[in-house]
Amino acid sequence: QKEVEQNSGPLSVPEGAIASLNCTYSDRGSQSFFWYRQYSGKSPELIMFIYSNGDKEDGRFTAQLNKASQYVSLLIRDSQPSDSATYLCAAFTGYALNFGKGTSLLVTP
Amino acid sequence: DAEITQSPRHKITETGRQVTLACHQTWNHNNMFWYRQDLGHGLRLIHYSYGVHDTNKGEVSDGYSVSRSNTEDLPLTLESAASSQTSVYFCASRQGRADTQYFGPGTRLTVL
Numbered sequence: 001q002k003e004v005e006q007n008s009g010p011l012s013v014p015e016g017a018i019a020s021l022n023c024t025y026s027d028r029g030s031q032s033f034f035w036y037r038q039y040s041g042k043s044p045e046l047i048m049f050i051y052s053n054g055d056k057e058d059g060r061f062t063a064q065l066n067k068a069s070q071y072v073s074l075l076i077r078d079s080q081p082s083d084s085a086t087y088l089c090a091a092f093t094g095y096a097l098n099f100g101k102g103t104s105l106l107v108t109p
Numbered sequence: 110d111a112e113i114t115q116s117p118r119h120k121i122t123e124t125g126r127q128v129t130l131a132c133h134q135t136w137n138h139n140n141m142f143w144y145r146q147d148l149g150h151g152l153r154l155i156h157y158s159y160g161v162h163d164t165n166k167g168e169v170s171d172g173y174s175v176s177r178s179n180t181e182d183l184p185l186t187l188e189s190a191a192s193s194q195t196s197v198y199f200c201a202s203r204q205g206r207a208d209t210q211y212f213g214p215g216t217r218l219t220v221l
Binding site: 034042045099 | 142144149150151152153154157165167199209210211212213214215
């Protein structure tokens with residue numbers, strides 16, 4: 001079974017701080033990685049994706065990929081209470097997205 | 110605007126009944142997927158389709174079937190509903206194999 005692992009949390013950060021969410025994957029053949037945000041009772045929505053080693057920035061979000069370490073992370077700068085949600089990491093397996101179980105983030109005012 | 114819809118949004122059924130969950134997308138995407146989401150398990154792939162008349166099993170396909178007769182729809186059928194199939198079901202679609210995958214709003218199914 002090709003695994004995507006995430007710490008379930010909850011991760012609690014104060015408003016304005018940087019939230020760091022981490023993910024590891026077991027399939028070295030995975031080529032692309034996706035971060036989704038899911039609010040309670042809602043469907044997952046894409047935040048960003050990354051294909052290449054290094055950092056990719058989009059607004060307050062930065063995705064980081066290290067293929068040698070099989071590690072993906074998502075940084076959220078200037079965290080807001082509205083960022084409180086579950087964050088899902090997914091790896092593209094060649095036919096579908098394989099999801100981790102998600103990390104719950106709580107941003108406290 | 111293009112979208113992906115699911116119906117019904119909530120369903121309560123009894124053990125042993127056949128249930129069909131609908132998924133319809135207007136993106137004209139070739140690839141469609143069904144996932145279930147349960148506490149402690151995250152999103153797990155049930156079935157997927159790369160195009161009309163193509164269907165494939167995912168990691169938790171037992172007890173489920175799909176058919177793809179057109180590009181827009183991928184209905185999910187529970188042949189004989191079991192209590193273990195109580196879950197939230199998400200349909201998703203994307204155009205290419207590594208493109209952005211969009212999710213429908215979900216169907217909450219309860220099997221009594």
